[in-house]
Amino acid sequence: MPELPEVETMRRGIASVAGRRIERAAVIRRASVRPLTVWPSASALQRRLRGARIEAVERLGKRVILALEGGDRLVFEPRMTGLVLLTDPPTAKHLRARLTLSGKGKAELLFWDRRGLGTLSLYGPDEFAERLGPDRIGPDAWGIPASVLRDRLDASRRAVKVALLDQRALAGVGNIYACEALHVARLAPERPCCSLTRAEWRRLAKALDGVLSEAVRYEGSTLGDGTYRNALNQDGSYQAHHRVYARAGEDCPRCGDAVVVRTVLGQRATFACPRCQG
DNA sequence: CCCCAGTCCTGCGGGC
């Protein structure tokens, strides 16, 4: 499930398309799978993308963005199983869109999505600001200063783990990295935000930065039941370094005494060490 | 404000 480190890895993997032009864009529909959600429409998207120059490849939280000449932005939102690829996709069946790029050598940028929960959107500047502006997507979680993290969350009575998943509060954290960061910070997931001390907010900000940096270095997490791959269809390797996520019943890697426990918080599986994160 | 249930979707694995 692409979260910040996986999406950052996708972004880096396709960064070389900057400077190329989109010769042709095709949204692919198949009778056997539900069509991808495309904004504003497949035909308008295909028309508006034709000939557009890619100025930059960016990331906003869990989205990959192609900034285009003229101010349009093409937004890839992978959600659970979406991939942005420069090579052949895992299956032909779930290929959702193809951008043929001009420039030196052949290049194709593909959007593949097994479950089809992902989206592909083309926004003008005003639309982009309205839908993905700072009031909708909070500051990036990677390297977020402790003071910013605290200011945005400390009035809330919500469980800290639930709050970390709120993309309006901070962008990029999903279920895996929320669990991992809270374990590193030695904070119980169910702690209300308003109960955290300044020292605990500092610990959490540092843990977020550490875990996200580490995960980016390992090119994200490819879980057994997941489909995440980088732009070259290769697995990430951070799953081997998870401390608690999907490790219920295993010894806590920190204290070695207690066992990692799975609970449900905000309708999401949550993993923590009851001793370290008391 | 906050919480919860439901929605989208498909592959996989547990249980019988």
Next chain:
DNA sequence: TGCCCGCAGGACTGGG
């Protein structure tokens, strides 16, 4: 062996 069901959850919506 085969089938069914539940689970996985990011983002969003609607109701309480």
